[in-house]
Amino acid sequence: MRPFAYTRAKDAASAIKLLTENPNAKFLAGGTNLLDLMKEDVERPNALIDISGLGLSEIKTITTGANQGGISLGGLGKNTEAANHPLVRQQYPLLTQAILAGASGQIRNMATNGGNLLQRTRCPYFYEVSMPCNKRVPGSGCGAREGINRMHAIFGWSEQCVAVFPSDLAVALAALDAVITVRSANGQQRSIPIAEFYRLPGDEPQKDTNLPHGELITAIELPKNRFAEKSYYLKVRDRSSYAFALVSVAAALETEGNTIKQARIALGGVAHKPWRALKAEQMLVGKEATEANFKLAASAEMADAKPLAHNAFKVELGNRSIVLALQMALNGGKV
CATH class of the missing domain: 3.30.390.50 (CO dehydrogenase flavoprotein, C-terminal domain)
Incomplete structure (x- = not known):
């Protein structure tokens, strides 16, 4: 693992400011994916901004706005808390099932909801730094395109990348028309429908999402629906x-x-x-x-x-x- 600076953020505004000022910095929450990538020399941030103490973990009913009657999951809430919360189990059992299918209990206890949405692909060519990977090093090629690609994409891939996205939570959220709430450097909050949050690889496979550097996922909103029973x-x-x-x-x-x-x-x-x-x-x-x-x-x-x-x-x-x-x-x- 390469050396990096570490800062424990005091609040969301200062965390976002620190990240915005440094294009090579990363937020650190549960760390279940980022630290693995750093150990493998795939991710090489020169600074980590610890946001684990910012709160942003509440699960609550939405009382106003377009998603009134639905629920909000804090972006820094743990996967375990989301899976086991009565509101989720009763109104969105699909989400509970997906989270429980997604990882071991130990990882669910550490992984955050927002971090889960931002995890990177598990493509072995992405993890193996000696192999070409346009997602890791743009322009280097795609080892999986002509390599061993049993686990890879059958929809939406490009010649630049055939990797798949690994999150189970995100698949359930996509079916439930979730909305991602983020906060930017100017303090503004904005909402991104999950259908617009992720992107296909195209010519820029290094970009997993449409979330700009410097924005923080504060919550995930689930609209009210009638799918709980089926x-x-x-x-x-x-x-x-x-x-x-x-x-x-x-x-x-x-x-x-x-x-x-x-x-x-x-x-x-x-x-x-x-x-x-x-x-x-x-x-x-x-x-x-x-x-x-x-x-x-x-x-x-x-x-x-x-x-x-x-x-x-x-x-x-x-x-x-x-x-x-x-x-x-x-x-x-x-x-």
Whole structure:
């Protein structure tokens, strides 16, 4: 690990000021991803600004504004607190399931909600500093493009990068239309819909999000919805404990009788960002909630997949996973 300066921020304003003044500085909260990257010499900040003491951890009902009736998760709240909070478990069980699927209990106790959203890819070519990686060193090439790419993207990739985004929490938040609240250097607060927060690699794969350097995630807002009774998070992985997804699906349904009024589907493990399955959602609205319709919707979504040399299996796996997740959601999470 390379030398770095360390500052414990007293408040949000001073933390943001310190980060804004230094393009090579990083915020430090739980540190579950950043410190690993520093040890591997992937991330090389010359300064860490510790924001773990700023508060910003409250979970509460939103009483005003566009998301009134929903809940707000503090950006520096721990994943464990979010997963186990009564408001989350009762109103957004999909989120609890995703967090519990995402990491071990020890990591959930340290990882923050905002930090989870900003974690970097687990692509082995990104972590191996001797290999080319445009995400780590822009212009160096993409080792995974023609290398071993079993775990990599089948949607939205570019010739510059085929890495996937690892967060389970973010996939559930994408299905729930979450809004990210951030504070900038001028003290202004702004809200970013999660659909606009992440980006595809294009020609700048080093940029995971549209969050400028110097902005701090203060909260995550979840709009009120009617998905609590019929939602499910399915994670398919190589082993059942602490592994990243081959394919994951966050599925939520609102029905009237057996007719689907609303559907939300987001996929993980398949793209540079949480992949919202909009084609599948649109096909399901107004249809009967049947296995046949679930299969048609899944096929429509997966038809646009562009697998790489070693991950064509993800297309069929995605098809089956969408259908199963929708069936589980329809049954309230029960087999």
